[in-house]
Amino acid sequence: MGFRFICILLLVTGLILQTVHAEEYWDDDDAFFAEIEAEYAAAPSQKIADPFEPFNRGMFVVNDKLYFWVLKPAATGWQKVTPSPVRTGIRNFFRNIGAPVRVTNQLLQGKGKAAAAETGKFFVNSIWGIFGLIDASQQLPSLQVPPEDLGQTLGKWGIGNGFYLVLPFFGPTTLRDGVGQVGDFFLQPTTYYTSGNPEGWAAVKATETINTTSFRLGDYEAIKDASLDPYTAVRNGYIQMRMQAIRQ
């Protein structure tokens, strides 16, 4: 008799538990939300000053048109006529000669080890990698360190973004990163190679940009398709990306 009673009791509790179990998901929503909402709401990327938004939105449209009318056709053509290894070689070359920017900023951030690794990488790639066309240092994981630039250095020193800015051609930046880009410009070997010759500099920059874009065709389109407001999506993405770069 007792056994049957226990059986029924078990069955009843089980059923009650099961209904609780089914609703748990909804009940626990509030608890979960409370636990994590604060973290998401307080994320610094949600609070970027954008006093020049109308101007920036205008520039965003200009860059968007530039991409679809100029850069994308150029990069697509470039991709079609140039075999992948050649494009990879060009990409590696430009990355390699950017070493002075990275080393200087690693030193400015007190990252001596990273600066040494970056310098080593530069020599390995320049000598064994035929002037940097081949990323020979890939075989040496100890030399792979996160890249640094002046914008990140200033960020590391506690200087905030200031405000968001969209420049024609150069795209999204902030006051701080813009200052950084100007500083880094003077550390780029290409600046001196083409010194006193703006057209030459522009041609080098265009080559680099078209080549880089040939690897990333479709990325911008996907971001645009997936977002409700591409301007806000890109702005938030840029700020998040830079925060991550400063953390590293």
Add this chain to the structure above:
Amino acid sequence: MQNLLKIFCVFICLLIFPLAASADMGPLETIKVRINDAIALLKDPAYKDPDPELAEKQHQELFEHVQGIFDFRTVSMLATGRNWRRFSTEQQNEFADLFARLLANTYIEKVQDNFRNEEVVFDDETIISESRAEVSTRVLLNNMEVPVIYRLRNIRNQWRIYDVQIEGISLVQNYRSQFEEFLFRREPAELIEVMKQRIDRLENDRIQRRKEGRPADTDADDMLRIL
């Protein structure tokens, strides 16, 4: 008789207490199994044929799979933040569903067209609390490593993704900034309408593209190591 009753009782209990009967997988294990299943689907020779209907079928299958991995209700909840309470229960469900479809329509095709045996490395898992965990992975492609961190929530003893951070950029944060701006001036119903229009456009575009046999955008095979 007594024994039969006992067995019957145990059986009933097993049916009723699903917790006792299900073996729990940890967050990393869960993701690993799911992602490897998705990769198997992408590599499935049955879909090798560049036939638009097959591609569509694979798309749908991947979408169903993704819905099992992600928890779009939580994704929507965090992406809308304080505004989530302004949605009625029906609107919440509808919004979660639309959000899933928006992401699927944008990214699944890209993955379908660009997948070339990329590898995923599963590094480690961090259990933050009873209901939260993080799993760090790396995707190896084009001689590059892309760090991807999944944030998971435990729902009814199953770990499901509610946020993805690719190279430090959180998907939920990114949408949050957009929804915040939209809902500041307008109503949830309008947001749902805008989402619907966008999804319709994307779906029509995709079916059109598939018919004409144009890929979305692909890069030539860049997996050649030049060394």
